[in-house]
Amino acid sequence: WLRRTGAVLAGTPLLAGLLQLPAASPVEAAAPAAPKAASDDGSVAVSVDSLTPGAPAEGDTVTVTGTVTNTGKKAVTKAAVGLRVGPLMDTRSSIDTVAKNSGDVDGPVGSEIDDKYSEKFSKLAPGVSQPYTLSVPADELDLGQDGVYDLSVTLTGETSDQPWEQTLGVRHTFLPWQPDEADTKTRTTFMWPLISTVHMTAETGSDEEQTPVFLDDELAAEISPGGRLDRMVALGRDLDVTWVIDPDLLASVEAMTTRYEIPGENADDKNAVGGHQEVAKRWLTEVQRAVADKEVVALPFGDPDLASLAHHGTSVTGSLRHLKEATDVASGTVESILHVKPSTDFAWPVEGAVDPSIVKVSTSAGADKVIARGDTFEGGRDLTYTPTAPRPIGGGTTAV
Template identity: 35%
Template sequence: MDIRSGLTVGRHAPNGRRRSAAKWAAAVAAAGTVLLTAAPPALAERSGFVTANTDYPATVEIDAVSPAVAGENATVTVTGKVTNAGRSALKSAHVAVRSPNRELSTRSEIGQVAARTSPSSQDGVDLDSPEVELGDLGPGQARDYSIRVSTADLRLKSGGVYELAVDVWGGTADNEREHPLGIARSFLPYNSEPVVKPTQVSVIWPITHAPGLVAQTMPDNDQVSVLRDDSLATELAPGGRLHELVRIGGDLQNLTWVVDPDLLDTVYAMTRPYRVQKPGTGGETAREDNTVPGAGRDAATAWLAQLRTVVARQGDEVVSLPYADPDLASIAHNGSRLPGMDTALRKAVTAGQLTAEGRLSVDVRSDVAWPYLGLLDQATASVAQASGSRVVLVNGASMPESRSMAYTPGAARGIDGQTAVVADTTVSALFQGDLNTPGARSAAEQRFLVETMMITSQEPENQRGLLVMPQRSLTAGTATAIAQSVRAAQTGGWITPVKLDAVAGATADPDANTAVPKDYPRETAGSELTAGALSETMAVQSGLDRLMLILTQPQRVRGPFSAAMVRSMSTGWRDQAAAGAAYRHGVGEYLNNLTSAVRVPAKSVITLPGDNATLLISVKNDLNQAVGNLQLRLTSGQVNRLNVGDPEPVVLDATTSRTFRFPAEAQVNGPVQMTAELWTTGPNAQRYGAPVVFTVEVTSVASGVFYVIGGGVVLMALAGIRFYLQRKKRAAAGEEATDPDAPLAPAEPASDGPAPATADADARSAAQAPAGPASEHPASEPVGAADADPASASGDADRAPGNEKVDH
C-alpha cells in the first residue's frame, strides 16, 4: 500500500475505527466553535468543504462525485484533496465517507446542511470501510484521495436527496490521539423512481461584453474601425471566454441565447482590418501614430461563423437586448427625466433587433428586459415597460416568496402589464462568479441536482417552470458547471430543458408573489451610472444635432455618435467604472474636436488707419466633408464709432479655408471691440462654436482704403507721404504702373474699368487646391436601423463602421 499516493483504499483499522455519532458529538463539543478563514462563506459553501482552523486543521475538498446521480446498487466514486492548513504535522491521517442519517425532505433542510460550519453528529456515521490512508502530512502538504462506496453501504433506502460527507481523522503533534481533523459536505441525489411531470428549466446564456467600438475610424476610404482596446480578441480566440461560451452552449438543448447586438457589430468590424487606440488617446482623431493594428481578425471570423451555426439550431431561442445593453436601473433612478432618454431607449430596442437579425440571420425577440443582476424595483419596471419590454428577467431576491409557501412556484407571474420571469434565488446563486476549480463546479452541480429534484418532488403533478439566470459576464468555468448540472438532471429525468418562451408563457401561480418592491438595494445602487454621467451622455446629442445642421453628409457622423451614446450607458460599465468614465469622456472630446474643426481662427489687435476700409475674416473647415448652412456675422461693439457690413453666407469644401470681406466705416479714432461668430441658418438659427473677440484700433481718418488682411495678422498700409511721392515719381517718368505694396483704392463711382482682384494668398491657394473627398464613416452602425436606431444603421449588413476626421 502506497500511503503517499493517497489513492489506496485501506481496510478496517485495528481496534476498530467505527466512529459513532456519539463520538462525533463529543469531539465537536470538545473542539468548540469552528471559525471560518478569510474565504467568503459563499465560496466555502460552494466548494463543499469546511475551512481549517486550529481545532480542525485539515481542509477537505470534494472535487468530483461520479456518477452525479446515484442509481440502485450503484458505486459512487468521490475524489478530492486534503490539505494540512495547520502549523503542526497531521499524524496517520485517513479519509472516510459518512453514511447519512436520513433523507432530506425539504429545500430548507438542504440549505441547513450547506450552511453548517463545523463537524456535527447530524452529518451521519463514518463507514468502517472503505478508507483512504493519507499518512503523515506536514504543514502546507496536500494529498489527493479517491474513495469508492456503494449505495448499499451508504444505506440509501429510497429515491430522494441525501447529504454526502467526507471527513478526515488522525492525530496532531500536540494531540496524538485520533480525533476529527476536518470535513467536507456535498449532496447525492438517489433516483430510482420515474418522474411523470419534470420541471421545465430555462437557462439564459448571455453573450455580452463591455463596449469596444469607438466613434472614430481611420480617415481613409477603407472604413477601418477603431476599438478602445483589443481584449475582445483574446475572448474570441480558442480558450477565451466567449469562444468557450459558444462551444459549451452548442452542446445544450433548447437554450435561450441573450445577445448584445453591439457585441455582434464589434465582432463583425473585427472580421476586417481594424485598429486599436493607444492608451490615453480616447478623445483624439484616429491616426496611424495613435493606433495599432488589431490582432483578432481570424478569431472574430471563426467565432461569428460558429455562433451563427449554433443559434440556428431547432429548439434554441435568441433574445436581443437593446443595442449596447443600456443600464435600465441606472437610467430609471438617475436619468429617466433627461430629454430624449425615452426615445433613445426605444431606438436602442429597435436597433438591437435589426442588428441581431442581420448579423445572425435568425429571428430574434426584442421584448425582454434584463436589469443589472436581475434586480427590480418599481422605477426600473416602469422604464423597461416604456422601452417596449413585455417580459422582465428578475432575480428572486427582488420578489421573494412567502415563508408559508410549502413549494416553489413557477417562474412566471404578472406585474402591471408585464410578465416577470423570476429566477430561483438559490439555484441562480450557484452559478455566480467564476467556478474555475473542479471542487467549485462539483459543489454547484450536486447542489443544483438536489435542489431541482426537490422542487420537482414538491408538487409532482403540478409541472412548473424554473429560470436559471447566471451573471452577464458568464465565465467558461461557470458555464461548464451549468452544462454539467443540466445534463445530469435531464438524465435523471426530473427536469426538461425549455426555451424562455415556454417558461414565460406558462400560467402564473395565483399564490406566487407579484409585488414589485419600491426600493432598490443600497449595496447595488453604489455601482450605478450617476446622474452626472448620464447627463454628460445625453448632452452629446445637442452638440451632435448642431453639427448635423452644417454637414453636407450628416449620415456619416450621426450613426457613430448615436451608437457611442448608447454604449456610454451600457450595463457593462457596472463592473468597470473607470473604463466607462474614460469611454464617455472620449466620446465628448471627440465630438468637441469635430465641432471645433469648423471655426473662425483667433485674431489679434488690428490697426485700422482710415475711415473706410475692409476687414478680412477667415473661416476654416478641417473636416473631410463640405459644410454649409452657415453664416459669418461680424458685430461691432460700438457701431457709432465703427460700423461693418452685413453677414456673409459660408459654404466651404472639405479641408479648406476662405476669407470673407466686411466693409468697415470708422467715425472716431480709438479701440473698438469686434466679435466674429458663425451661426447656422434657417428658422431656428443658433450660434455655432465660440465667438472670436478682437480689437480694431482706429488711428486716423484719411483718404484711401486700407485692408486688414488674412485674419488680422498682416496689415498693408502706406503713409500718405510715401504714396504721394511714388505717384509723383511715376508721373514724371511717364509710368502708370501700380505699386505692389500700395493698398487697393476704392473704385470711383463713374469708372468703367474692371474691379481689381483682392483675394489674399491663402484664399487663392485654397481655391486652386482640389477639394479632398469627405471621409466621415459610421462607426458600428447597427444593421438595417436607419433613422430608427441609436446608430442610424444602414440596411447593408456588410457595411463596416467609419468616422469623421479632424486634422490639427
C-alpha cells in the first residue's frame, strides 16, 4: 500500500453542515486585519485594535479602542477622534473596496455619530501616539437592515499651515449587525485527523501468543505526553470537531497495551520487548473520552493513498478488493476500541486532490462523499456569496 507519509497536524475546516462550532468573532470573520502603518493620504495614522461586541444587538454598547499617531511634521491641534457609520455593504466587492482603502482620508467615511461620543486631544505632537476608547449605544448608530456596515474611526483637527478642521486620519473596520436571531445559522465543521505512518508490521513473534512486532518504537513518542498525537487529542477534546481516524493507528496502539516487540539494533540481534504499555493505555483512554458523543469518521484501514491507487494501482489484481476490505474492517476496529460507531462513507485523498479516476476509486469501496480542495472546482470563484461546501458531482457522489 502506498500511504500518506506526512503526518497531518492541522485539521481542515469545512463549511460542511456536519457539526456546529462556536462562531468566530464577527470582527475576525468579516474583517481583514486593518494595517497599522500610516496611510499615505493622512498625516495621522489611526489603528483599530478592538471592537466589542463583534456583532452587537439592540441595547448593546459598541466600544472601539485603538491609537492615533501623528506621523506628520506639524502638531495637530483641536484633535478629535470620532466614529462614523457608512452604508450597508451587501457584496464582497464593496467589502473588498473598503478593506483596500482602509486609511484613505479622501474616501467616503459615512455619517458622523453625535459629537458627545468622540474623544478630544488639545494637541497631538509629531511622533506622539495617544490611545483612545470610543463607546456608543448601538441604538445611536442608526443601523437599518441586517448586514455588514462600514464603521470608520476618524481623526479631525488643525495644523499651523492648514488652520481649519479637516480629516487627517481614518481607519475603516466592519460592523456586522443582526439584532434578531437568524432563521438558519451557517454550520461549520473542522476535520481533526488522528493519522500516523505504519508502525506495526505483519510479522509476529514465534511464541504461542503471536506477539506483534513493530518496525520501531517511534509511535510511543507520538502518544506520550507532549507528543504529536497526544497534543492532537488534548487540543481536540474541548472542540466541536469531526474526528477523522485511521483504524490502523488505533489497532497499533492497542497492540502496544500488551506485550510487543521491536527489532534489535543489528540484523542478528533478537527482538527487544517494548515497554510502553501504560503510555498506550493512557492514550487510548484519552481518545475514548475525547470522541464520546462526537462525530467520528473512519478512513479505510491503513489510510491508503487513493490517488496513487487510482493512477498506478488499478491494474494490480485485487487492489480494489483490498480497498473494500480495508473499508469494511475500519468500522469494526473503531467501534471495538473507542466504543463509538463511525461513519465510513467519506474518502479523503491526499491533500484533497481529486480527479475522475480518484473519485471512481474512492467510491468503489462504498464512500459517497469525497473530501476535496476548494480550488478543484472552478465554479464559485466569482460568486458574491459563500456557497455551501457539499457539491454534487454526479453518480450520487458529493464532494465536500
